[in-house]
Structures are given as C-alpha cells and as structure tokens.
Amino acid sequence: MILGFKTQLKVNQKQQIVLAQHAGTARHAYNQGLALCKEVLKHNRANPDDKIKFPSAIDLHKWLVASIKVSCPWYYEVSKCVGQYALRNLSDAFKCFFKKVKGFPNFKKKGRNDSFTLDGSIHVDHRRVKVPVIGWIKTYERLPHVIKPKSVTVSRQADSWFISFKIEVEPSHSPKPVDFVGVDLGINHLATLSTGEVFDGAKSYKKYKKKLARMQWLNRRKQIGSANHRKATQSVAKLHLKVANIRKDTLHKITTHISKNHVVIGIEDLNLSGMMANRKLAKAIADMGFYEFRRQLEYKTHLYGSKLVVVDRFYPSSKTCSNCGTKKESLSLKERVFICEHCHFECDRDLNASINLKQAARLVVSACGLDSADTSRLKQEENISNC
Incomplete structure (x- = not known):
C-alpha cells in the first residue's frame, strides 16, 4: 500500500534562503507558463480559423529554456527539476479545467502555498534527507525506512518547511474486538x-478565534510592504498553522x-x-x-x-x-x-x-x-x- 509521508525540516538560515530560491523559481516558471497559455487561448478565441495548438508540458519546457532562461540566469542556480515539475503541474491543472473538474488556473503569489518538487539523487537517512543541489537537510523526527524515493516535494507553511514523499507499507490485519x-x-x-x-x-478555531481576530486587526493597521507588516503576516500564518495542526492531531487519533x-x-x-x-x-x-x-x-x-x-x-x-x-x-x-x-x-x-x-x-x-x-x-x- 502506497502512502504519503510528510515531516518538518530542521533548516538553518542558509538553507532557508536556498529553499526560498527554489520555491520562487517554481512559482516564476508556473506563472510564465500560465501567461503563455492564456495568450494561446485568447488567440484561438479571436482567430478560430487560425488556431494554435495548445502547448503541452514538454512544449512549455522547451519554450521556457529557449525564451525565459536566457534572460533569467538565476534559473541555473537551482535544480532543473523545479521548472519541469512546475510546468507539469500547470499542464495537469489545465487538463482538469478542460474536463470541468476544477476551475481555471490562477497565478501563484509569493508566500502562498510555496512548494517545489525534486527528483534524481535522493537519499533518506535516519534523521536527514539528501536532495539535489541543496544537499543534506535534517528533520525533527526519525524517518521511515525506504529504499529510495523517486521524487520529493518541499513546501512551506508559515515559517516552517516540510518535505513529503511516497512510502510503501504493509496493511495490518490484527484482530478487532x-x-x-x-x-x-x-x-x-x-x-x-x-x-x-x-x-x-478539538474546536481549535473557537479556542483561538479572539486571539486571531486581534492579530489580524493589528496587521491591518501596518503599512503594506513594511517589515512590521511582513512579521505580523507571518505571525497570523503561524497561528493558522497551529489551529490546523491541533485539528489534524485530534482527527488522526480518533x-x-x-x-x-x-x-x-x-x-x-x-x-x-x-x-x-x-x-x-x-x-x-x-x-x-x-x-x-x-x-x-x-x-x-x-x-x-x-x-x-x-x-x-x-x-x-x-x-x-x-x-x-x-x-x-x-x-x-x-x-x-x-x-x-x-x-x-x-x-x-x-x-x-x-x-x-x-x-x-x-x-x-x-x-x-x-x-x-x-x-x-x-x-x-x-x-x-x-x-
């Protein structure tokens, strides 16, 4: 049975900067590909007789290498998998949109659901993971024994970084009363x-509702773009994460x-x-x-x-x-x-x-x-x- 495993990373300041660079590159590639797809759809709508083939994930990556990476050399400072998986996710989002399963894809914003996917030379040790370009990253808990995951996804929630990958477990058949x-x-x-x-x-939101409202009120009174506004926004996100974690912990136990x-x-x-x-x-x-x-x-x-x-x-x-x-x-x-x-x-x-x-x-x-x-x-x- 295949399950997903997700755990928090124990990163230092240097690693936080590298992880943020990877997440920013993935976000930039996704947004650039989405802008191109919107132009293609707009052209096909205005010129029904001269339609352009809608780009696939491979077409988008070829265009990214030929047009975007030339003017953005910082793409070569991160793993090449970042842009590939971002455009692959964009292609999957459009497939769901065309099948009317989900809505039209939106542009990604910095600080919201930052994530990226890596593959290649990945090694899992007892309390650390080695990923391409970034190297060894420590974790807070002991990792399960896996042979070698094909890919890992690194995501950020509030000020914490998490890593997730697939593991294979054997179903348990213990007697039940x-x-x-x-x-x-x-x-x-x-x-x-x-x-x-x-x-x-748990009713965690009800417990922290007044504190959350107070922090959001203080955040609204700060100038947008300032350092104090950024700190207050991060504090609100940390409290939201705490509320969600309390709820998940209770649900998992039950x-x-x-x-x-x-x-x-x-x-x-x-x-x-x-x-x-x-x-x-x-x-x-x-x-x-x-x-x-x-x-x-x-x-x-x-x-x-x-x-x-x-x-x-x-x-x-x-x-x-x-x-x-x-x-x-x-x-x-x-x-x-x-x-x-x-x-x-x-x-x-x-x-x-x-x-x-x-x-x-x-x-x-x-x-x-x-x-x-x-x-x-x-x-x-x-x-x-x-x-």
Missing part, C-alpha cells in the same frame, strides 16, 4: 459511536482508534457543501473537519484491515427509531433526545443515528453475501466495495 459500528458526526460531539463511545472535537478496533464502519454521506451554506453553522462545521474525518477513515480502513461503508445521504438515520424502525416526519436541531411516539423509546439523538448507521452497514454486508458471523473474514475478503 467489535464487528460492526456506526459513526454519527455532529457539532456538539465530533463522533458518536453505536457502542456508546463519544469523541469530542480515526486511528476507530479503524483499529472495528471491522465494519458505517458513516453517512454528508452533503458538506449544502451544510456549509448555512451561515449559522458553517463556522462550527468547518472547525470540526468532517471532510478530513472521512478522508482519513477511507485510507486507514485499508491500512488496518477494516471496511468502510458509506450510507446514502438520504437515509433518515436521525428520524428513524433504532428500536422499532418507525420514521418521524420532522426532527428539529433543538431536539437532542429522540423519543419514539410508537414504542416510546428514548435515546440520545446522535446515539440513535449511529445505531441506525450500524444497522445499515450490516445490511450492506449481508447484501454482499456475508453473514454477521462471517465478519472475521472481512479482512481477507475483497468483495465489499465502499458504498
């Missing part, structure tokens, strides 16, 4: 399991626990774009990280030998009684306790929904030809697809 479990996501509690376990979210201890996990296919349209709940939903929760579960279930069943979003898990199956016509968000009018069953709203998701996951497994007694074989079976 629980066969089926339903997971209901919410705002009060991030995850409520059908077993009764409740996991609270999803790892769920994946390691349950064979079949049932969750609901939430309409996150529709939920985010609610201006009263959008901030709280984003602070919980529902999308990241599902994304981590999708690959960790493969990693730890469990299965993820995604129940249809129109399945009324909250309105259905988990005891008798009676469905309510309406259920407001204020009602935190589910009370069935048919069998007088009382249960916590989120717990009731998680039990219904567990039952739905059991039905999917039965439809695939396996009984509940055969769930121990799920780690060897591959006939259950992610629904």
Whole structure:
C-alpha cells in the first residue's frame, strides 16, 4: 500500500534562503507558463480559423529554456527539476479545467502555498534527507525506512518547511474486538459511536478565534510592504498553522482508534457543501473537519484491515427509531433526545443515528453475501466495495 509521508525540516538560515530560491523559481516558471497559455487561448478565441495548438508540458519546457532562461540566469542556480515539475503541474491543472473538474488556473503569489518538487539523487537517512543541489537537510523526527524515493516535494507553511514523499507499507490485519459500528458526526460531539463511545472535537478555531481576530486587526493597521507588516503576516500564518495542526492531531487519533478496533464502519454521506451554506453553522462545521474525518477513515480502513461503508445521504438515520424502525416526519436541531411516539423509546439523538448507521452497514454486508458471523473474514475478503 502506497502512502504519503510528510515531516518538518530542521533548516538553518542558509538553507532557508536556498529553499526560498527554489520555491520562487517554481512559482516564476508556473506563472510564465500560465501567461503563455492564456495568450494561446485568447488567440484561438479571436482567430478560430487560425488556431494554435495548445502547448503541452514538454512544449512549455522547451519554450521556457529557449525564451525565459536566457534572460533569467538565476534559473541555473537551482535544480532543473523545479521548472519541469512546475510546468507539469500547470499542464495537469489545465487538463482538469478542460474536463470541468476544477476551475481555471490562477497565478501563484509569493508566500502562498510555496512548494517545489525534486527528483534524481535522493537519499533518506535516519534523521536527514539528501536532495539535489541543496544537499543534506535534517528533520525533527526519525524517518521511515525506504529504499529510495523517486521524487520529493518541499513546501512551506508559515515559517516552517516540510518535505513529503511516497512510502510503501504493509496493511495490518490484527484482530478487532467489535464487528460492526456506526459513526454519527455532529457539532456538539465530533463522533458518536453505536457502542456508546463519544469523541469530542478539538474546536481549535473557537479556542483561538479572539486571539486571531486581534492579530489580524493589528496587521491591518501596518503599512503594506513594511517589515512590521511582513512579521505580523507571518505571525497570523503561524497561528493558522497551529489551529490546523491541533485539528489534524485530534482527527488522526480518533480515526486511528476507530479503524483499529472495528471491522465494519458505517458513516453517512454528508452533503458538506449544502451544510456549509448555512451561515449559522458553517463556522462550527468547518472547525470540526468532517471532510478530513472521512478522508482519513477511507485510507486507514485499508491500512488496518477494516471496511468502510458509506450510507446514502438520504437515509433518515436521525428520524428513524433504532428500536422499532418507525420514521418521524420532522426532527428539529433543538431536539437532542429522540423519543419514539410508537414504542416510546428514548435515546440520545446522535446515539440513535449511529445505531441506525450500524444497522445499515450490516445490511450492506449481508447484501454482499456475508453473514454477521462471517465478519472475521472481512479482512481477507475483497468483495465489499465502499458504498
């Protein structure tokens, strides 16, 4: 199984300058290629009878060597892979645009998502990595044992530099104490399991909201382009990174626990774009990280030998009684306790929904030809697809 590994680099001031030069060169090559592509599209739109072939990644690199590198000799101070991968990423962005998967590519701005990719002579040691031109770079943590990655990507977040590459790991098939479990996501509690376990979210943005607003207010009062404005902007970015790291750490701990201890996990296919349209709940939903929760579960279930069943979003898990199956016509968000009018069953709203998701996951497994007694074989079976 191929996974991505990302860790922070321990760089000195000289290495920071070299890394910034590589990121700046990649950004310049990307922007120059994007400007040329926009001119080609503009020409083809104005002259439909005299169309020019849209440039590929190879065409863009040939043009970069012939036209741009001649007037910009600082391109030769960094690795040649920087411009190649930048133009390759631009070509992939246009392919997604033409397929209507993503929007039109935008110009990159300095200090926002700075990154570059390198390949060639790359060596990974215990706590350091050797990359072309830059040399050995130390890391804060011990690196996994890999033979030799084909390429690495170096990125910057706030004032920290990170390196990422692909590693191959063997899936774990350890025994799990629980066969089926339903997971209901919410705002009060991030995850409520059908077993009764409740996991609270980090709510890191809510914790640092006032401090972040204060720092942003102070940043607005500084002159744009000054040293104080640059320092204040970096402080805001560091706080944003801290908030994101706290949220990711909480999500990783919860999803790892769920994946390691349950064979079949049932969750609901939430309409996150529709939920985010609610201006009263959008901030709280984003602070919980529902999308990241599902994304981590999708690959960790493969990693730890469990299965993820995604129940249809129109399945009324909250309105259905988990005891008798009676469905309510309406259920407001204020009602935190589910009370069935048919069998007088009382249960916590989120717990009731998680039990219904567990039952739905059991039905999917039965439809695939396996009984509940055969769930121990799920780690060897591959006939259950992610629904």
